[in-house]
């Protein structure tokens with residue numbers, strides 16, 4: 532299996548392998564759902580809204596002697612605002628850093644404008660990618676096959692898989708196929724690590740997910756969550772202070788809600804999930820602050836793991 536004679540000693544143990552796999556696609560294709568399914572734990576937040584994932588994050592899975600490092604990315608679309616440009620650029624960088632790239636498509640939506648743009652960019656880069664059609668639980672088989680055939684006319688794809696990331700159908704086969712293609716080499720992360728996301732960022736993401744689920748229209752896109760303080764206490768619990776940045780005073784009112792009810796509910800939902808994720812009791816304190824131009828604030832981008840693009 533290796534080209535190097537010296538390393539081709541026969542042992543009864545399988546050689547360790549490590550593979551980097553990026554998951555790219557249009558917004559809402561199910562990339563984060565797939566990441567969580569491949570890892571078998573919730574690493575990335577998922578909502579029904581577009582542009583939930585703002586930065587690149589990894590999820591790590593073990594398959595036999597292979598460690599697979601998956602890179603979840605923000606959706607790729609035609610960006611207009613600075614935050615959007617930073618997100619799309621993080622997605623392409625994720626693909627550039629990986630050895631294998633999955634293009635995940637919402638099969639029900641077919642070849643949308645966003646998908647056309649991605650296909651054109653991949654053609655230009657002469658990349659070989661793995662096509663994964665998602666959400667097959669919502670589709671008729673014959674339409675699915677027709678779509679796969681049409682997409683494969685491009686010659687871009689080294690393989691095609693059909694899955695339901697939500698139900699788990701086809702996910703194990705995909706993981707096995709990716710592991711087979713991984714290169715021989717040492718694992719990059721300790722065996723028990725499932726992500727490179729810091730606990731601070733994960734805590735921010737959990738709160739952001741609850742805001743996406745409870746608040747609507749433009750509001751989710753107008754906010755960001757920053758974990759300002761993290762204090763491990765002697766009794767084993769953690770105290771976490773977070774700021775929810777909004778752009779306008781009216782938005783602050785909506786996040787707080789009548790008599791503080793909305794903020795209370797958000798805090799309770801986020802705290803429960805953090806306790807589960809961290810395995811400790813959590814004291815969560817949420818503050819809402821009007822930071823009109825947070826989308827132009829370099830420090831906030833850094834906290835989110837994004838590069839600030841001019």
Ligand SMILES: Nc1nc2c(ncn2[C@@H]2O[C@H](COP(=O)(O)OP(=O)(O)O)[C@@H](O)[C@H]2O)c(=O)[nH]1
Pocket residue numbers: 556557558559560561562563564565576577578579580581582583584606665666667668669694695696697698
């Ligand atoms: N029915 C169905 N829904 C899915 C599937 N995969 C993801 N979704 C839903 O699609 C929406 C977007 O998923 P998400 O993972 O956040 O997409 P992302 O923007 O590509 O990361 C969520 O509401 C998911 O529950 C699937 O296989 N079947």
Ligand SMILES: [Mg+2]
Pocket residue numbers: 562563564575576583584604605606
């Ligand atoms: Mg996502």
